[in-house]
Amino acid sequence: MPKLKPSEKKGIYSDLSQNGFPKPKKAHCFQCQKEIWIKFVLPRQEYSQKNDWVYWTGERGKKKICDPCLLEFYHNKPLYWNTVKNLKKRQQIRTYIYHGIIAA
Numbered sequence: 001m002p003k004l005k006p007s008e009k010k011g012i013y014s015d016l017s018q019n020g021f022p023k024p025k026k027a028h029c030f031q032c033q034k035e036i037w038i039k040f041v042l043p044r045q046e047y048s049q050k051n052d053w054v055y056w057t058g059e060r061g062k063k064k065i066c067d068p069c070l071l072e073f074y075h076n077k078p079l080y081w082n083t084v085k086n087l088k089k090r091q092q093i094r095t096y097i098y099h100g101i102i103a104a
């Protein structure tokens with residue numbers, strides 16, 4: 001097998017951390033512009049959807065939201081109920097907040 005040039009190596013491996021799993025992804029909260037890190041969830045083998053605005057609301061696009069902004073949104077009930085219509089997702093948000101997975 002031909003040896004890879006360092007630049008090629010980097011291209012292949014740069015998304016993986018040293019343990020071979022995908023690295024956290026950097027994103028920005030669309031509300032406050034704060035930097036957030038999206039973790040890879042090993043048991044689910046996918047990136048966390050906790051800070052994924054699109055996941056909660058069903059909107060199109062790639063918006064991410066930080067925990068404090070998500071909490072603030074959650075407590076703004078008229079807006080929250082109007083935006084997150086999916087009952088399973090409402091329950092999931094509640095569970096995440098209850099267990100401190102979403103925390104300010």
Ligand SMILES: [Zn+2]
Nearest residue numbers: 029032066069
């Ligand atoms: Zn934010």
